[in-house]
Amino acid sequence: MAGYVAEVDWSLREGEDFAAGRYGRGHVLRFDGGIEVAGSASLHVVGKWADPAAIDPEEMLVAALSACHMLSFLHVARLAGFGISGYRDRAEGTMAEIAPGRQAVTRVVLHPAIDWTGDAPDAARLAALHAEAHAVCFIANSVRAEVIVA
Structure with missing residues (x-):
């Protein structure tokens, strides 16, 4: 079994009013590799109390x-004998109400663009490779949101 560590560090700033909900949601995320990332609640959730330059949990998901x-x-494309020199994606997540007062990221659409070396798979084989990748993706196996490869 593997283990993973992430640290989250937030503190109230001078002049903020925690009890009234008037406090910044900016924080620092630290990962075991040493990188620090500015984090915040989503601007869509807390408005002016968010740090729009920081990454929010929904974006991280x-x-x-x-x-x-x-x-x-x-991995699956390599095992199938295909060569890839580049892969880009512009993933889009959708937040929706799942019950009164409860929201969730309910759908994520991936838009991969792949640069192949040598022969590229035909449309059916490409779809099968994406389906296999989805089936073995640890994160996709960990969430209930619909994940679509467009």
């Missing part, structure tokens, strides 16, 4: 699904 699919796809 969409990015995690995209990155996991890419890594899984590279």
Whole structure:
């Protein structure tokens, strides 16, 4: 079994009013590789209390699904004998109400663009490779949101 660590660090700033909900949602995320990333609640959720330049949890979920699919796809394509020199994606997540007062990221659409070396798979084989990558993607296996490869 593998383990993963992420640290989240937030503190109230001078002049903010926690009890009244008037406080910044900006924080720092630290990962075991040493990188620090500015984090925040989504601007869509808390408005002016968000840091629009920081990454929010919803964006991190969409990015995690995209990155996991890419890594899984590279693996299954290599095993199938295909060569890839580049892979890009512009993943899009959708938040929706799932019950009164409850929201969730319910759908993530991946838009991969792949640069092939040598022969590229036909449309049916490409779809099968994406389906296999989705099936082995750890993150996709961990969420209930619909994940679509467009």
